[in-house]
Amino acid sequence: MTKKYRRRMIVLGLVFLTVLPASFFLGRYSVSAGSLLRILSAPFHPAGLEGVTTEFSVIFRIRLPRVAAAALVGAALSTAGAAYQGMFRNPMVSPDILGASSGAGFGAALGIFLSFGYLGVTVSAFLFGLGAVLLAYSVSRFSRLEGTLSLVLAGVMISSLFTACTSFIKLIADAQDQLPAITYWLMGSLASAKLEDLPFVAAPVVIGLVPLFLLRWRVNVLTTEDDEAQSLGINTGRLRLTVIVCATMMTAASVAVSGMIAWVGLVIPHFCRLMFGFDYRRLIPASILMGAAFLVVVDNVARVAATSEIPLGILTSFIGAPVFVYLILTGGEARA
Amino acid sequence: MLEVENLSVSYGAGDVLRDVSFSAAAGERLSVLGPNGVGKSTLFKCMLGLLKARAGHVRIDGKDIRDMKRPDAAKLIAYIPQSTSPAFNYTVLDTVLMGVASQLPAFRGPCGAHYDKAMDILKSLGIAHLSDRGCGKISGGERQLTLLARTLIQDAHILVMDEPTANLDYGNRFRVMERVEALGSKGYTVVFSTHEPNHALSYSTAVLALKDGAVLAWGDPAAVLTEDTLSSLYGIGVSVGRLEAAGKEHLVSIPYHRPAPAAVEREV
Incomplete structure (x- = not known):
């Protein structure tokens, strides 16, 4: 039993480790393995970067940020999805359930409308993503309904409110350049990921991932009814808040850097459950690896498949929707 | 030792539980009987320390459950919810x-x-x-x-079971109740709610009968579960008799139709 899962985890790890470096070779400007080796050995080579400067900037200034951002966003969204699904005891929940995505979307639209510049837009998206969830959480605290139910309802309400606000910004935005920028941003893309921005994504994602990874066995207990989990000795209020804070931070950071990328947070945890069972001790690491590898692959397709870049959100939907139909038709539990 | 002392609970207006007191020692199997909505689940939540009472105390080995941290309470008292699909x-x-x-x-x-x-x-x-x-x-x-x-x-040595036989078939009810009985003889205190007076008669060492949020009777099953008490609890006719089966004598309750005092029933 455990042996089977360990073998699968090793295979998944190897896939992740293959996909990542392989992505450096993909793109319109071809980089040979020889030049990659030369770049990596440049610090120890007498000639330094001479002769491979173009390759160097292609790899480090263009491809590395993109591949790293894709891996971070993929890992963040699928882990956040897995955590939220457990917390809400519902496998159909996605990371934007509490309004993180629509809040971030509004933040970005507002940033573009006020001509904030790239970094300003990212920060604004991140802050509004956090703000939306904080709002939903506060509303649910004052509700007299049962904990998770009021949280979901508040999330849906805040989500649609921010979506409406985004529509309003689109309405009043300049139709020549702001409106297309907002629309394109909302479709999701990693095309503008730059090396300097990586720490701004990496920090919140890692800060969110570490506690979830450490607490992952406890999240199992959170999937039981609230009374049950408390009687088992879990301080559910505190654990739930920790999960919300971590998952929200990761989601908001992801959306801030990549725009709306649908389905990853919903479908990847599903697949991980099919392959690794329900225990969060395996589910969280599996979601990290599979989510990262998946989004890196999809992003490779996005930048290589057509002459012009295909928005990532469109591609993940094209892949995610049929997969989801398959899950619904098979009951989502093909486990023997 | 589980002690519940003058427990009163209210959700907003009116008390759900009023002045409920009882205790259960190690090895005791206490069944809790009462019509739907009488406050059995509320009582259990208070016993587990999940709900704050308006007045009164729940003590385990002399310590108030509300003063304990969650993990400490979990080491003393455990909860078995109704079996639902996870x-x-x-x-x-x-x-x-x-x-x-x-x-x-x-x-x-x-x-x-x-x-x-x-x-x-x-x-x-x-x-x-x-x-x-x-x-x-x-x-x-x-x-x-x-x-x-x-x-x-x-x-934990105190087990609280919310209707352990709900949604079970005849054979499984017996198997689960057999386990409950065995746990008592191992020194656990078992508190379980049930809608089946025969389970209380056969498997418990004490019965707590709740009506309108208050204790109607508490004590030995044979003494508490009389025809009068059961009739008053559920508003139906109940006959209690002895039955010899499998080499043992059992007390058995059988419900029957009793024309309701019309005026009172209609008011409710």
């Missing part, structure tokens, strides 16, 4: 292992020793062969035993 199809073994949460620091999961202990408990309950099966794919009775195993690994 949201995620955890295996029986993984479900049982959730019972050790109160014994582990936050960043740790169960290890080899916990697995061995879980398997021993599953063996003792006769469901070790199900350990790798998903909890969503076993019968209600098997799931109830799984939840029982989870509380046994929790190491």
Whole structure:
């Protein structure tokens, strides 16, 4: 039993480790393995970067940020999805359930409308993503309904409110350049990921991932009814808040850097459950690896498949929707 | 020793529970009887320390449950909810292992020793062969035993069971109640709610009868569960008789139709 899962985890790890470096070779400007080796050995080579400067900037200034951002966003969204699904005891929940995505979307639209510049837009998206969830959480605290139910309802309400606000910004935005920028941003893309921005994504994602990874066995207990989990000795209020804070931070950071990328947070945890069972001790690491590898692959397709870049959100939907139909038709539990 | 003293609980207007007092010692099996909505679940939540009472106390070995931290309370009193289909199809073994949460620091999961202990408990309950099966794919009775195993690994000596036989078939009800009886003789205090007076008569050492949020009677099953008390509890006619079966004498209750005092019933 455990042996089977360990073998699968090793295979998944190897896939992740293959996909990542392989992505450096993909793109319109071809980089040979020889030049990659030369770049990596440049610090120890007498000639330094001479002769491979173009390759160097292609790899480090263009491809590395993109591949790293894709891996971070993929890992963040699928882990956040897995955590939220457990917390809400519902496998159909996605990371934007509490309004993180629509809040971030509004933040970005507002940033573009006020001509904030790239970094300003990212920060604004991140802050509004956090703000939306904080709002939903506060509303649910004052509700007299049962904990998770009021949280979901508040999330849906805040989500649609921010979506409406985004529509309003689109309405009043300049139709020549702001409106297309907002629309394109909302479709999701990693095309503008730059090396300097990586720490701004990496920090919140890692800060969110570490506690979830450490607490992952406890999240199992959170999937039981609230009374049950408390009687088992879990301080559910505190654990739930920790999960919300971590998952929200990761989601908001992801959306801030990549725009709306649908389905990853919903479908990847599903697949991980099919392959690794329900225990969060395996589910969280599996979601990290599979989510990262998946989004890196999809992003490779996005930048290589057509002459012009295909928005990532469109591609993940094209892949995610049929997969989801398959899950619904098979009951989502093909486990023997 | 579990002591409930003058417990009153209210949700907004009006008391759900009024001045409820009783106690249960080690080895005792206390059944809680009463019509739907009488406050049995509320009482259990207070006993587990999950709900704040308006007045009164719940004490375990002299200590107030509301003064304890969650993990400490979990080491003294455990809860077995009604068996419902779980949201995620955890295996029986993984479900049982959730019972050790109160014994582990936050960043740790169960290890080899916990697995061995879980398997021993599953063996003792006769469901070790199900350990790798998903909890969503076993019968209600098997799931109830799984939840029982989870509380046994929790190491608490007071077990609170919310209608352990709800949604179970005739055979599984008997199997689960047999386990309840065995736990009492091992020194556990078992408090269970039931809608079946015969279970209270056969398997409990004491009965708590609740009516309109207050204690109607508390004591020895044969003394408490008279025809009058049962009729007054449920508003139907009940006959209690003796039956010789399987070499033992049993007290058995049988309901029958009793024309209601029309005027009073209609007002309700």
